[in-house]
Amino acid sequence: MKKNLYIWVTATLTIISGSIFTACEKVDEMPERTESNVTRAYYKVPDPVVLNADETAIIDKIKAEYNESISQ
Secondary structure (H helix, E strand, O other): OHHHHHHHHHHHHHHHHHHHHHHOOOOOOOOOOOOOOHHHOOOOOOOOOOOOHHHHHHHHHHHHHHHHHHOO
């Protein structure tokens, strides 16, 4: 009985220690720093989407429902 217990404890400790050692890796939380000038960067704003009458009605309905629920 004790031999089975020792085997299970050893196997459990081996699995736990293996998981801990393989999970620890070098984590780089910050992106690499570049020497570019941010003011010269070009960002394109997406083109606006024109909504049709049905989509406008749905949005107006959602806005009305929202305004009713916050004014209580």
